[in-house]
Amino acid sequence: MPKASVKTIFGTALRSLREERGYSQEHLAERAGLHRNYVGGVERGERNIALENIVKLAQALSVRAKDLFDALP
């Protein structure tokens, strides 16, 4: 099995936290001021998300940015 990419690991963590909150992708995107398609792309590991959007998503999930990195090296 190939090693999961950084983007995939991050996306999985994001999805997991979002689902814990019971938020749809659309609801999370609205809370963060981002587009739903963008959030979907991040969750699928297709986007190399940058710092400012990482912090926006963390705040929209009521977690700290570092909590999204728990599964990363």
Place this chain on the structure above:
Amino acid sequence: MPKASVKTIFGTALRSLREERGYSQEHLAERAGLHRNYVGGVERGERNIALENIVKLAQALSVRAKDLFDALP
């Protein structure tokens, strides 16, 4: 005093960890496979660094990516 931006807070954390290691910007950049000017721009809060490069810099500093987020919300 205006609130420090996410990019500035991250850049300050990066610089602090780099200096703890005794690495020059050039040495850190080489270890991470990035350009020295890019690392300088991140440290000055000029760059909205993305996920893959965050992980590269963390590994080059022998820390976890989340350790670069300690000062962020």
